[in-house]
Amino acid sequence: MTDVLTFSDNPELASELAGAALSLAPAAGGRPLSVKVIGHASGDPQLTAVSIADAVRRTGASVVLVGATKFGRMVAGSLAVQLRIGVLSDVRSLKVDGQRLIGTRAAYAGKFNATVESPVPCIALVPPGAYETLSGRSVPEETATTEAQPKVRRAGAEVHTPSLDLRSARVIVSAGRGFRKKEDLELADKLAHALGGTMGASRPLSSDLGWLGEEHHIGLTGVYVHPDLYLAVGISGQLQHVAGIRDSKVIAAINRDRQAPIFQVVDYGVVGDLYEVIPALLRLLGTA
Numbered sequence: 001m002t003d004v005l006t007f008s009d010n011p012e013l014a015s016e017l018a019g020a021a022l023s024l025a026p027a028a029g030g031r032p033l034s035v036k037v038i039g040h041a042s043g044d045p046q047l048t049a050v051s052i053a054d055a056v057r058r059t060g061a062s063v064v065l066v067g068a069t070k071f072g073r074m075v076a077g078s079l080a081v082q083l084r085i086g087v088l089s090d091v092r093s094l095k096v097d098g099q100r101l102i103g104t105r106a107a108y109a110g111k112f113n114a115t116v117e118s119p120v121p122c123i124a125l126v127p128p129g130a131y132e133t134l135s136g137r138s139v140p141e142e143t144a145t146t147e148a149q150p151k152v153r154r155a156g157a158e159v160h161t162p163s164l165d166l167r168s169a170r171v172i173v174s175a176g177r178g179f180r181k182k183e184d185l186e187l188a189d190k191l192a193h194a195l196g197g198t199m200g201a202s203r204p205l206s207s208d209l210g211w212l213g214e215e216h217h218i219g220l221t222g223v224y225v226h227p228d229l230y231l232a233v234g235i236s237g238q239l240q241h242v243a244g245i246r247d248s249k250v251i252a253a254i255n256r257d258r259q260a261p262i263f264q265v266v267d268y269g270v271v272g273d274l275y276e277v278i279p280a281l282l283r284l285l286g287t288a
Protein backbone atom coordinates (compact mmCIF):
# COMPACT_ATOMS: atom_id res chain seq x y z
CA MET A 1 0.00 0.00 0.00
CA THR A 2 1.19 3.51 -0.80
CA ASP A 3 0.15 6.32 1.53
CA VAL A 4 1.28 9.32 -0.49
CA LEU A 5 1.81 9.90 -4.21
CA THR A 6 3.62 13.00 -5.39
CA PHE A 7 3.78 14.61 -8.80
CA SER A 8 5.40 17.70 -10.23
CA ASP A 9 6.56 18.65 -13.71
CA ASN A 10 9.26 20.81 -12.07
CA PRO A 11 12.22 18.68 -10.83
CA GLU A 12 13.15 20.95 -7.90
CA LEU A 13 9.55 21.14 -6.74
CA ALA A 14 9.26 17.35 -7.16
CA SER A 15 12.08 16.99 -4.64
CA GLU A 16 10.34 19.44 -2.27
CA LEU A 17 7.15 17.36 -2.55
CA ALA A 18 9.04 14.22 -1.58
CA GLY A 19 10.19 16.14 1.51
CA ALA A 20 6.61 17.22 2.19
CA ALA A 21 5.39 13.63 1.85
CA LEU A 22 7.99 12.32 4.29
CA SER A 23 7.01 15.05 6.78
CA LEU A 24 3.64 13.31 7.04
CA ALA A 25 5.39 10.21 8.45
CA PRO A 26 4.00 10.47 12.02
CA ALA A 27 0.54 9.97 10.52
CA ALA A 28 1.49 6.45 9.50
CA GLY A 29 1.18 5.45 13.16
CA GLY A 30 4.75 4.28 13.63
CA ARG A 31 4.95 2.04 10.55
CA PRO A 32 7.19 3.20 7.68
CA LEU A 33 5.36 5.70 5.49
CA SER A 34 5.13 4.63 1.89
CA VAL A 35 5.73 7.40 -0.62
CA LYS A 36 5.90 7.10 -4.39
CA VAL A 37 6.95 9.79 -6.85
CA ILE A 38 5.15 9.90 -10.18
CA GLY A 39 7.54 11.00 -12.91
CA HIS A 40 6.49 13.32 -15.69
CA ALA A 41 5.80 11.59 -19.01
CA SER A 42 2.95 13.31 -20.78
CA GLY A 43 2.80 16.95 -21.87
CA ASP A 44 -0.96 16.82 -21.61
CA PRO A 45 -2.37 17.63 -18.14
CA GLN A 46 -5.48 15.60 -18.74
CA LEU A 47 -3.55 12.46 -19.71
CA THR A 48 -1.16 12.97 -16.82
CA ALA A 49 -4.19 13.13 -14.52
CA VAL A 50 -5.57 9.90 -16.03
CA SER A 51 -2.34 8.05 -15.28
CA ILE A 52 -2.08 9.47 -11.75
CA ALA A 53 -5.71 8.48 -11.15
CA ASP A 54 -4.79 4.92 -12.24
CA ALA A 55 -1.88 4.95 -9.79
CA VAL A 56 -4.13 6.18 -6.96
CA ARG A 57 -6.64 3.38 -7.61
CA ARG A 58 -3.88 0.79 -7.89
CA THR A 59 -1.99 1.81 -4.77
CA GLY A 60 -4.85 3.01 -2.58
CA ALA A 61 -2.94 6.24 -1.87
CA SER A 62 -4.80 8.53 0.50
CA VAL A 63 -2.91 11.76 -0.24
CA VAL A 64 -1.74 13.07 -3.61
CA LEU A 65 0.68 15.97 -3.47
CA VAL A 66 0.88 17.99 -6.69
CA GLY A 67 3.36 20.82 -7.34
CA ALA A 68 1.46 24.08 -7.81
CA THR A 69 2.89 25.02 -11.20
CA LYS A 70 0.53 26.06 -14.01
CA PHE A 71 0.70 22.50 -15.36
CA GLY A 72 0.26 21.02 -11.88
CA ARG A 73 -2.86 23.11 -11.27
CA MET A 74 -4.43 21.76 -14.46
CA VAL A 75 -3.47 18.21 -13.49
CA ALA A 76 -4.93 18.62 -9.98
CA GLY A 77 -8.23 19.96 -11.30
CA SER A 78 -8.63 17.13 -13.77
CA LEU A 79 -7.55 14.53 -11.19
CA ALA A 80 -10.08 15.85 -8.66
CA VAL A 81 -12.87 15.49 -11.19
CA GLN A 82 -11.81 11.98 -12.20
CA LEU A 83 -11.50 10.71 -8.62
CA ARG A 84 -14.27 12.92 -7.22
CA ILE A 85 -12.09 14.05 -4.35
CA GLY A 86 -11.21 17.46 -2.92
CA VAL A 87 -8.19 19.72 -3.51
CA LEU A 88 -6.45 21.85 -0.89
CA SER A 89 -4.84 24.70 -2.85
CA ASP A 90 -1.50 26.38 -2.15
CA VAL A 91 -0.96 24.75 1.22
CA ARG A 92 2.39 25.53 2.87
CA SER A 93 2.22 23.03 5.73
CA LEU A 94 0.41 19.74 5.99
CA LYS A 95 -0.54 17.11 8.52
CA VAL A 96 -2.83 14.12 8.58
CA ASP A 97 -5.23 13.84 11.49
CA GLY A 98 -7.19 10.60 11.39
CA GLN A 99 -9.12 10.65 8.15
CA ARG A 100 -8.47 14.32 7.39
CA LEU A 101 -5.67 16.16 5.64
CA ILE A 102 -5.13 19.55 7.26
CA GLY A 103 -3.14 22.34 5.68
CA THR A 104 -2.38 26.02 6.14
CA ARG A 105 -2.45 28.59 3.38
CA ALA A 106 -2.05 32.34 3.12
CA ALA A 107 -5.28 34.31 3.33
CA TYR A 108 -6.04 37.98 2.76
CA ALA A 109 -2.94 38.47 0.64
CA GLY A 110 -0.65 36.86 3.19
CA LYS A 111 -1.85 38.79 6.26
CA PHE A 112 -3.29 35.68 7.89
CA ASN A 113 -2.85 31.94 7.74
CA ALA A 114 -6.02 29.99 7.09
CA THR A 115 -6.39 26.35 8.13
CA VAL A 116 -8.08 24.24 5.50
CA GLU A 117 -8.95 20.56 5.58
CA SER A 118 -10.42 17.80 3.50
CA PRO A 119 -11.34 14.18 4.14
CA VAL A 120 -8.83 11.74 2.66
CA PRO A 121 -8.32 10.68 -0.04
CA CYS A 122 -7.59 14.14 -1.34
CA ILE A 123 -5.15 16.22 -3.35
CA ALA A 124 -2.97 19.03 -2.04
CA LEU A 125 -1.38 21.62 -4.33
CA VAL A 126 1.94 22.64 -2.79
CA PRO A 127 3.66 25.85 -4.03
CA PRO A 128 7.42 26.11 -4.65
CA GLY A 129 9.50 26.91 -1.59
CA ALA A 130 7.07 25.59 1.03
CA TYR A 131 9.28 22.58 1.89
CA GLU A 132 13.01 21.84 1.84
CA THR A 133 14.22 19.73 -1.06
CA LEU A 134 14.81 16.11 -0.17
CA SER A 135 18.50 15.38 0.31
CA GLY A 136 20.25 12.15 1.15
CA ARG A 137 17.09 10.06 0.81
CA SER A 138 15.37 8.63 -2.20
CA VAL A 139 11.83 7.49 -2.79
CA PRO A 140 10.57 5.02 -5.40
CA GLU A 141 9.58 6.57 -8.69
CA GLU A 142 7.40 5.42 -11.55
CA THR A 143 6.65 7.17 -14.82
CA ALA A 144 3.09 8.21 -15.50
CA THR A 145 1.90 6.57 -18.71
CA THR A 146 -1.54 5.87 -20.09
CA GLU A 147 -3.18 4.41 -23.17
CA ALA A 148 -6.00 6.95 -22.93
CA GLN A 149 -6.59 9.45 -25.70
CA PRO A 150 -6.93 13.15 -24.93
CA LYS A 151 -10.51 14.44 -24.94
CA VAL A 152 -9.33 17.97 -25.60
CA ARG A 153 -7.55 18.62 -28.89
CA ARG A 154 -5.17 21.50 -29.29
CA ALA A 155 -5.95 23.77 -32.21
CA GLY A 156 -2.50 25.37 -32.05
CA ALA A 157 0.26 26.16 -29.63
CA GLU A 158 2.60 29.03 -29.06
CA VAL A 159 5.76 28.29 -27.16
CA HIS A 160 6.41 30.98 -24.60
CA THR A 161 9.80 31.01 -22.94
CA PRO A 162 9.92 33.43 -20.03
CA SER A 163 12.88 35.73 -20.53
CA LEU A 164 13.55 36.13 -16.85
CA ASP A 165 13.29 34.23 -13.62
CA LEU A 166 12.25 36.67 -10.91
CA ARG A 167 12.09 33.90 -8.33
CA SER A 168 15.86 33.53 -8.32
CA ALA A 169 16.73 37.24 -8.72
CA ARG A 170 18.81 38.73 -5.88
CA VAL A 171 17.88 42.34 -6.69
CA ILE A 172 14.56 43.41 -8.18
CA VAL A 173 13.57 46.93 -9.20
CA SER A 174 9.83 46.96 -9.79
CA ALA A 175 7.87 49.57 -11.68
CA GLY A 176 4.30 50.65 -11.04
CA ARG A 177 1.74 53.06 -12.34
CA GLY A 178 3.80 55.97 -11.09
CA PHE A 179 5.53 55.70 -14.48
CA ARG A 180 3.68 57.94 -16.91
CA LYS A 181 4.46 56.09 -20.13
CA LYS A 182 6.01 52.87 -21.37
CA GLU A 183 9.20 54.56 -22.65
CA ASP A 184 9.92 55.84 -19.12
CA LEU A 185 10.41 52.25 -17.94
CA GLU A 186 13.92 52.60 -19.35
CA LEU A 187 14.70 54.45 -16.12
CA ALA A 188 13.71 51.45 -13.99
CA ASP A 189 15.54 49.11 -16.35
CA LYS A 190 18.73 51.19 -16.11
CA LEU A 191 18.51 51.25 -12.33
CA ALA A 192 17.93 47.48 -12.22
CA HIS A 193 21.03 46.93 -14.38
CA ALA A 194 23.12 49.37 -12.34
CA LEU A 195 22.24 47.39 -9.21
CA GLY A 196 22.93 44.05 -10.91
CA GLY A 197 19.26 43.15 -10.79
CA THR A 198 16.15 42.39 -12.76
CA MET A 199 13.05 44.40 -13.49
CA GLY A 200 9.64 43.45 -12.11
CA ALA A 201 6.28 45.24 -12.18
CA SER A 202 2.93 45.68 -10.53
CA ARG A 203 0.02 43.97 -12.22
CA PRO A 204 -1.40 46.99 -14.07
CA LEU A 205 1.83 47.39 -16.06
CA SER A 206 1.97 43.82 -17.27
CA SER A 207 -1.70 42.84 -17.39
CA ASP A 208 -3.80 45.96 -17.96
CA LEU A 209 -1.43 48.30 -19.79
CA GLY A 210 0.59 45.53 -21.43
CA TRP A 211 3.82 47.54 -21.12
CA LEU A 212 5.72 44.46 -19.93
CA GLY A 213 5.26 40.69 -20.31
CA GLU A 214 3.22 38.68 -17.84
CA GLU A 215 6.44 37.15 -16.46
CA HIS A 216 7.25 40.52 -14.82
CA HIS A 217 4.07 40.63 -12.77
CA ILE A 218 4.72 40.26 -9.04
CA GLY A 219 2.13 39.58 -6.37
CA LEU A 220 -0.77 37.44 -5.37
CA THR A 221 -1.72 36.55 -8.93
CA GLY A 222 1.84 36.78 -10.29
CA VAL A 223 5.25 35.66 -9.08
CA TYR A 224 6.20 35.42 -5.39
CA VAL A 225 9.74 36.75 -5.00
CA HIS A 226 12.37 36.63 -2.26
CA PRO A 227 15.33 38.79 -3.37
CA ASP A 228 17.94 40.34 -1.10
CA LEU A 229 16.68 43.76 -2.20
CA TYR A 230 13.24 44.64 -3.54
CA LEU A 231 12.86 48.24 -4.70
CA ALA A 232 9.29 49.30 -5.52
CA VAL A 233 9.19 52.42 -7.68
CA GLY A 234 5.89 54.23 -8.22
CA ILE A 235 4.00 51.32 -6.65
CA SER A 236 1.31 52.11 -4.08
CA GLY A 237 1.73 48.81 -2.18
CA GLN A 238 -1.75 47.31 -2.33
CA LEU A 239 -2.21 44.02 -0.44
CA GLN A 240 -2.20 41.98 -3.62
CA HIS A 241 1.22 43.30 -4.61
CA VAL A 242 2.73 43.12 -1.13
CA ALA A 243 1.66 39.46 -0.82
CA GLY A 244 4.30 38.58 -3.40
CA ILE A 245 7.23 40.51 -1.85
CA ARG A 246 6.93 39.76 1.88
CA ASP A 247 9.80 37.25 1.81
CA SER A 248 12.27 39.84 0.43
CA LYS A 249 15.22 40.43 2.80
CA VAL A 250 15.12 44.21 2.35
CA ILE A 251 12.20 46.16 0.91
CA ALA A 252 12.69 49.74 -0.26
CA ALA A 253 10.39 52.13 -2.12
CA ILE A 254 10.37 55.38 -4.02
CA ASN A 255 6.97 57.06 -3.98
CA ARG A 256 5.94 60.69 -4.04
CA ASP A 257 3.00 60.07 -1.68
CA ARG A 258 4.22 59.68 1.91
CA GLN A 259 0.85 58.10 2.81
CA ALA A 260 1.27 55.31 0.22
CA PRO A 261 0.68 51.88 1.88
CA ILE A 262 4.04 50.62 0.58
CA PHE A 263 5.74 52.72 3.27
CA GLN A 264 4.13 50.49 5.91
CA VAL A 265 6.15 47.48 4.75
CA VAL A 266 9.48 49.03 3.72
CA ASP A 267 12.83 48.95 5.46
CA TYR A 268 13.92 52.07 3.57
CA GLY A 269 11.75 54.62 1.80
CA VAL A 270 12.33 57.69 -0.32
CA VAL A 271 9.44 60.15 -0.53
CA GLY A 272 10.03 61.81 -3.85
CA ASP A 273 9.35 62.00 -7.55
CA LEU A 274 10.78 58.96 -9.32
CA TYR A 275 11.68 61.17 -12.29
CA GLU A 276 14.10 63.01 -9.99
CA VAL A 277 15.13 60.21 -7.62
CA ILE A 278 16.11 57.59 -10.22
CA PRO A 279 18.40 59.92 -12.24
CA ALA A 280 20.01 61.01 -8.96
CA LEU A 281 20.58 57.36 -7.98
CA LEU A 282 22.02 56.59 -11.42
CA ARG A 283 24.42 59.52 -11.04
CA LEU A 284 25.47 58.21 -7.63
CA LEU A 285 26.04 54.77 -9.15
CA GLY A 286 28.04 56.37 -11.95
CA THR A 287 25.76 55.12 -14.72
CA ALA A 288 23.72 58.23 -15.56
Ligand SMILES: Cc1cc2nc3c(=O)[nH]c(=O)nc-3n(C[C@H](O)[C@H](O)[C@H](O)COP(=O)(O)OP(=O)(O)OC[C@H]3O[C@@H](n4cnc5c(N)ncnc54)[C@H](O)[C@@H]3O)c2cc1C
Nearest residue numbers: 176177178202203219220221234235236240241256257274
Ligand atom coordinates in the same frame (compact mmCIF):
# COMPACT_ATOMS: atom_id res chain seq x y z
C1 LIG B 1 -7.96 39.78 -7.44
C2 LIG B 1 -6.88 40.78 -7.62
C3 LIG B 1 -5.58 40.32 -7.72
C4 LIG B 1 -4.53 41.24 -7.89
N1 LIG B 1 -3.27 40.77 -7.99
C5 LIG B 1 -2.25 41.66 -8.09
C6 LIG B 1 -0.91 41.21 -8.13
O1 LIG B 1 -0.61 40.02 -8.11
N2 LIG B 1 0.07 42.15 -8.23
C7 LIG B 1 -0.18 43.48 -8.28
O2 LIG B 1 0.77 44.29 -8.36
N3 LIG B 1 -1.46 43.93 -8.24
C8 LIG B 1 -2.49 43.05 -8.16
N4 LIG B 1 -3.76 43.52 -8.14
C9 LIG B 1 -3.99 44.96 -8.36
C10 LIG B 1 -3.77 45.75 -7.07
O3 LIG B 1 -4.96 45.74 -6.31
C11 LIG B 1 -3.41 47.21 -7.39
O4 LIG B 1 -4.42 47.77 -8.21
C12 LIG B 1 -2.08 47.34 -8.10
O5 LIG B 1 -1.07 46.64 -7.39
C13 LIG B 1 -1.70 48.82 -8.16
O6 LIG B 1 -0.57 48.96 -8.96
P1 LIG B 1 0.38 50.21 -8.75
O7 LIG B 1 0.82 50.27 -7.33
O8 LIG B 1 1.42 50.13 -9.80
O9 LIG B 1 -0.57 51.44 -9.13
P2 LIG B 1 -1.28 52.55 -8.19
O10 LIG B 1 -2.05 51.90 -7.09
O11 LIG B 1 -2.00 53.42 -9.14
O12 LIG B 1 -0.06 53.30 -7.52
C14 LIG B 1 0.81 54.16 -8.20
C15 LIG B 1 1.72 54.78 -7.16
O13 LIG B 1 2.69 55.57 -7.84
C16 LIG B 1 2.91 56.75 -7.07
N5 LIG B 1 3.41 57.77 -7.99
C17 LIG B 1 2.75 58.38 -9.00
N6 LIG B 1 3.57 59.19 -9.67
C18 LIG B 1 4.78 59.10 -9.07
C19 LIG B 1 6.03 59.71 -9.32
N7 LIG B 1 6.23 60.57 -10.32
N8 LIG B 1 7.07 59.38 -8.50
C20 LIG B 1 6.92 58.50 -7.47
N9 LIG B 1 5.74 57.91 -7.20
C21 LIG B 1 4.69 58.19 -8.00
C22 LIG B 1 1.56 57.09 -6.48
O14 LIG B 1 1.72 57.88 -5.31
C23 LIG B 1 0.99 55.71 -6.18
O15 LIG B 1 1.29 55.31 -4.86
C24 LIG B 1 -4.81 42.63 -7.97
C25 LIG B 1 -6.14 43.07 -7.84
C26 LIG B 1 -7.13 42.16 -7.68
C27 LIG B 1 -8.54 42.66 -7.55
